[in-house]
């Protein structure tokens with residue numbers, strides 16, 4: 037027998053309106069899923085634990101949330117991803133960056149928030165990994181940050197433009213491999229191939245579990261909400277600094293989701309594909325749930341949960357995924373196959389393109405992709421976000437509401 | 445049958461000075477630098493495909509294709525070495541929305557690493573294959589050497605002409621120098637060479653007047669062909685003299701030649717990586733060292749540092765630039781600019797106030813108005 041519930045389960049324990057919730061409050065609240073509650077705790081304590089690791093003499097570096105994760109783990113380094121700093125920052129961090137570095141107002145607010153936080157934290161650990169070709173504002177910002185005593189290693193990633201395949205693709209991977217070897221040396225003094233191989237196998241196993249969580253969530257979107265899901269896959273590479281515990285929580289969450297699935301509760305939620313970055317406009321994700329939608333696929337997971345090829349040498353495998361997943365982030369049409377497949381697979385009703393105001397590359401990508409989906413008759417909406425840990429901007433709320441009404 | 449001489453040479457367009465034009469020319473293509481700007485209407489047209497928060501130069505470039513600018517529309521293929529996000533996305537938009545074929549190549553930033561240099565050489569080899577395909581003409585080693593030597597001669601002339609500006613009363617204005625830069629990019633190179641040579645002769649013969657106008661260096665992001673407001677204000681209205689430019693449409697790209705003592709593809713890879721750096725290169729300190737060297741060499745009294753709105757490379761690193769010159773005691777006015785009419789009034793007020801302070805010797809002033817700021821340090 038199947039039961040249809042009117043309201044989503046996640047809202048039962050979360051009656052507050054989106055505009056009443058701050059990000060930290062949200063992470064402190066109970067979700068109804070013990071595994072997710074613990075992941076929230078890990079997210080909340082993540083930066084403090086990085087500081088603690090540093091105090092205890094462990095290597096800690098800002099980086100490691102992307103395809104570079106195996107290298108970071110293999111060098112016994114605690115990965116402290118800097119977007120998390122931004123996420124937990126405040127408007128004050130943005131103002132501090134504007135004032136201290138005299139960064140122009142129109143600069144992407146995410147970059148400013150990170151800069152402000154890093155400035156406040158300059159008495160703590162100082163090593164940071166930058167990926168050239170990933171984001172122009174960060175590139176420039178990190179050069180400036182060196183003047184504050186930060187020790188920054190720039191991995192000079194090649195840009196993989198549209199249609200790059202075959203010999204030319206391998207040539208980009210050759211270069212990325214050399215750059216990543218440089219990173220491994222910078223991090224650990226020497227490059228340990230066996231350790232890296234083991235980390236790749238571990239992360240492949242872990243990614244499969246995250247993919248399983250995502251698949252279960254798409255099939256039964258009422259058990260955990262959009263933000264909960266985001267925080268689960270967000271840790272797929274850095275594992276919030278606790279690989280063993282994070283993996284155990286994934287197992288626990290899979291059990292919870294499978295148990296929920298057995299209850300046969302049908303959902304009325306509307307699936308939407310999310311294209312673009314994980315914005316910090318926290319309330320927007322909550323609004324999604326409140327409007328009866330859910331995110332059925334995230335572009336970032338397509339890039340970050342890609343298996344490393346265990347048939348290659350470990351460094352080559354990392355380099356390959358890095359060129360595919362981080363090389364740019366790739367030509368404008370790069371995400372097309374992933375997005376098309378996601379819409380098809382999940383029966384999604386539309387696509388949201390989310391980028392930060394001031395982002396140096398996403399705007400053209402979105403225009404190109406929107407043109408394509410318009411031609412296919414798939415509704416899409418471009419949202420210009422900003423760094424906001426609390427309420428989403430009024431304009432985005434209105435636009436998202438109108439869009440959800442249209443697709444429902 | 446069409447005789448080879450009747451075939452119109454292919455036109456290879458490019459935006460940034462990191463494109464080895466010698467190679468395009470050696471394959472029989474005509475290199476055309478696309479660096480117009482300054483018109484807000486064309487920017488607005490480009491905005492349709494880029495959205496509003498995009499570098500104005502990149503927006504203009506997209507807009508010029510959209511508006512059917514004959515120079516832009518005459519291009520057979522675009523070649524772009526990935527300098528900055530905005531320009532690379534601009535190129536992709538041009539390809540997508542106007543069907544212009546393009547080839548995107550990579551440009552390392554950590555230019556001193558061995559891996560970067562090797563990688564750059566392979567990118568240059570890819571470029572060679574691509575442009576050979578475009579023109580149907582093979583690049584020979586001798587032909588490439590000849591082009592390198594030819595373009596180096598032009599660079600040398602432009603550097604030597606610029607050096608005449610080291611005099612107290614330079615025989616040419618900054619505005620005139622920018623016209624010569626346009627000649628380098630727009631004229632057939634042999635014509636430009638002949639013009640530079642004769643002009644150098646004439647200018648060297650000019651007798652110094654004994655005057656010493658206020659000497660200004662303009663630094664920062666691109667000063668596009670058509671974006672002459674700053675130059676006009678500084679030289680025509682405010683009576684100063686631009687004696688040197690630390691930007692990619694002034695002296696900077698002509699400062700260092702491509703080496704002629706090594707295999708030509710390697711020479712191009714190394715020569716282009718080692719050229720006086722744009723702010724997108726790493727480390728930033730090398731770029732600041734170069735700016736400092738220019739300012740000293742040309743004995744500048746003050747610097748106007750301009751970044752276009754939404755240009756991360758120059759806007760974010762602007763403060764480091766100002767700090768470097770504060771230490772040296774050279775006043776800097778930092779300006780964030782766009783191509784709008786409303787910008788002109790503000791520009792004029794700020795320049796006027798800055799020069800007023802300079803003339804009074806009033807120093808140690810640092811003030812901000814929004815994203816715009818002036819920094820004047822005591823000499």
Ligand code: SF4
Nearest residue numbers: 144146171392395396
């Ligand atoms: S939104 Fe764009 S510009 Fe901003 S941090 Fe992300 S990639 Fe960089």
Ligand code: SF4
Nearest residue numbers: 499528530531665755
């Ligand atoms: S470096 Fe700056 S001015 Fe030049 S194209 Fe890029 S964003 Fe525009």
